[in-house]
Amino acid sequence: MLKIPVVDLKFGVGSSQGKKEDYETLSKEIEEALSGVGFVYLVNHGIPNDKIEQAFAASKTFFELPQELKVKYRKDASKGFHGYVEPGQELLNENSTFEIRETFDIPAIRVDSFPEEVPDFKVTLLELKQACHPLIDLLNRILARSLKLEDGDYFYSNSKWMRDDSVRSMSSLRSLYYPPIRDDSTVLPGTVRCAEHTDYGTLTLLFQDSIGGLQVKTTDDKWIAATPIPGSILVNTGDLLEFWSSGYFPATKHRVLIPEIELKKRIARQSIVYFVHPDDDTIVAPLKNGTFDDKKYQEISAGKHALMKLNATYQY
Numbered sequence: 100m101l102k103i104p105v106v107d108l109k110f111g112v113g114s115s116q117g118k119k120e121d122y123e124t125l126s127k128e129i130e131e132a133l134s135g136v137g138f139v140y141l142v143n144h145g146i147p148n149d150k151i152e153q154a155f156a157a158s159k160t161f162f163e164l165p166q167e168l169k170v171k172y173r174k175d176a177s178k179g180f181h182g183y184v185e186p187g188q189e190l191l192n193e194n195s196t197f198e199i200r201e202t203f204d205i206p207a208i209r210v211d212s213f214p215e216e217v218p219d220f221k222v223t224l225l226e227l228k229q230a231c232h233p234l235i236d237l238l239n240r241i242l243a244r245s246l247k248l249e250d251g252d253y254f255y256s257n258s259k260w261m262r263d264d265s266v267r268s269m270s271s272l273r274s275l276y277y278p279p280i281r282d283d284s285t286v287l288p289g290t291v292r293c294a295e296h297t298d299y300g301t302l303t304l305l306f307q308d309s310i311g312g313l314q315v316k317t318t319d320d321k322w323i324a325a326t327p328i329p330g331s332i333l334v335n336t337g338d339l340l341e342f343w344s345s346g347y348f349p350a351t352k353h354r355v356l357i358p359e360i361e362l363k364k365r366i367a368r369q370s371i372v373y374f375v376h377p378d379d380d381t382i383v384a385p386l387k388n389g390t391f392d393d394k395k396y397q398e399i400s401a402g403k404h405a406l407m408k409l410n411a412t413y414q415y
């Protein structure tokens with residue numbers, strides 16, 4: 100059975116000690132994982148643990164506020180997809196009936212509408228977002244290398260949004276909260292925490308707490324658990340990367356079910372994900388052997404590609 104590999108980035112992010120061979124090895128390991136099972140655990144990823152913990156803690160305080168306070172920050176398209184999404188507002192799969200999940204989304208462009216009830220929320224989440232950028236730069240270089248692009252900075256160059264928060268991109272940091280399920284009778288049949296789906300962007304960074312429940316569908320069509328490994332983060336592939344790489348990096352399906360174990364049902368689960376997309380105006384077409392294939396017929400801007408996906412899942 101396929102497993103999710105663990106890759107050590109000790110000599111990766113901002114390291115001056117690593118030898119060229121170490122970088123080559125970890126690039127190859129990441130390429131193999133993302134072109135295979137489509138998920139990889141990274142350890143020594145360079146994102147400070149205290150920043151992760153503080154963002155989780157502030158998120159918890161926010162999600163535990165009464166609903167009438169949280170909906171003041173409701174997400175809508177006019178706010179550049181920034182803000183709070185309440186349970187049931189987003190269905191990730193046409194067959195799903197209800198998804199018991201709440202999120203707060205922070206897009207690439209700066210929108211100043213953060214919960215004033217939780218002063219730490221804005222600063223901790225924005226700091227975590229910033230702390231992810233060196234890792235995203237590294238992964239972007241590894242993608243260019245894997246796709247044998249002549250320009251090793253190809254993905255770096257179409258990620259201006261990381262250095263300029265007025266550049267539009269569908270990239271977004273999302274804090275998720277899966278509330279405890281207190282009374283089974285109120286849960287409609289078929290309800291899940293997060294239905295089977297693929298992400299829309301190129302890569303997703305995923306931080307999870309210790310509760311577990313995330314499952315990944317492997318290429319041999321089996322669900323495997325993405326069991327939390329302390330100190331690690333997960334990275335997975337999305338739809339845009341599958342399209343852009345002509346299927347070399349397939350977008351991996353994943354889901355979060357309601358746990359069968361009674362005790363686990365009654366505990367909230369939290370995760371924080373960073374959906375990585377290029378700048379909206381990046382023209383994307385399938386690449387083959389390092390060059391564009393059939394560009395004339397299939398090209399689309401990255402922003403349009405993401406909007407197509409979003410419109411199919413959100414209820415505004």
Ligand SMILES: O=C(O)CCC(=O)C(=O)O
Nearest residue numbers: 275293307313355370372
């Ligand atoms: O909560 C998780 O572990 C996964 C969330 C997820 O897949 C998503 O928001 O796209």
Ligand SMILES: [Fe+2]
Nearest residue numbers: 296297298353
């Ligand atoms: Fe996802």
